[in-house]
Amino acid sequence: MLAGLYGAVLMAGFLAPYGAEAQDHDFAFAPPSRIHFADENRVFHCRPFVYRVEANNDGGFAEDTKQRFPIYFFVRGRSLKPSWHLFGVEEPARLFLLGTDGYGRDQFSRFLYGGQLSLMAGLLATALSLGLGVVLGALAGFYGGWVDEVLMRTTELFLALPWLYLLFAIRAFLPLDISATQAFLLLIAVIGVVGWARPARMVRGVVLSARQRAFVQVARGLGASDFYLLRRHVLPQASSVIFTQAALLAPQYVLAEVALSYLGLGVGEPAPSWGNMLAALQQYHVLASYYWMFLPGLAMVPLFLLYHLLADAVQARSKGVPI
Secondary structure, three states: OHHHHHHHHHOHHHHOOOOOOOOOHHHOOOOOOOOEEEOOOOOEEEEEEEEEEEEOOOOOEEEEEEEEEEOEEEEEOOOOOOOEEEEEOOOOOOOOOOOEOOOOOEHHHHHHHHHHHHHHHHHHHHHHHHHHHHHHHHHHHHHOHHHHHHHHHHHHHHHHOOHHHHHHHHHHHOOOOOOHHHHHHHHHHHHHHHOOHHHHHHHHHHHHHHOOOHHHHHHHHOOOOHHHHHHHHHHHHHHHHHHHHHHHHHHHHHHHHHHHHHOOOOOOOOOOOHHHHHHHHHOHHHHHHOHHHHHHHHHHHHHHHHHHHHHHHHHHHHOOOOO
16 A cells, blocks of 8 residues: 555656646635536436536635536646646546645645655655664674764764754754755755664664674684674664664654645745645634645545554564564
């Protein structure tokens, strides 16, 4: 299921009916489109359809039931760079599965495109954090002595600090007037560097135990180098810990990116991310009047649940417990 979710995000250009930055101010804060199978005369149709939605006098939207617009599959886009989309409707009708924001941008399309940024930020920050944690934890556990003392005191310092507030503080001191690419890379660096302490301590514990094993001592006696011992005999013992930490850290870092972008400290508009999609909820009239602006936040919940199920499965498998 996680692979399917990541695949859907990677195929956003095909699955999304509209572009990430396509605006239509006539449909600002339009509600999610109602998909019908039966018309106003209660006649059933095999192909789903929508009615044209028009703004009414009280600021809302109403369906014009005079004409049906079928939903077609594998349709050709009409942007400057035509492309194929999984589904769509003919103009002047619109198909907004999750409604639109204040600029008339399709929330469903922006959610898919924004997932490319938010999920990639989580994966890259996890790789950076685990890379630092594995290297520093392996050095501390394998060599011990003053190396272990210095590195473990440093991890205690990082663990004692509230990491989310530390992220806010670090990002607030960095320049705000930067490009979206620079903000994305900066975000990954900040999140990844802050979170290395916990995996480092766990890897260090496994390495401390593994270096005392008989086969490691025999390999050392036969002249094996430290790098060979770590690569071939010691670090493979920590593989289950590393995979479990990856499954736990990735959703945390996605949530960190969402929080920073929500507060305006991450990737800014018009580039889509899950965090700046939720930023509109800071306005009271949006919070009170447009329920569909919550939907991108609710759509993230399955991601976090799936990651925690994956972490439980990896941990159970490492202990020999049937999954």
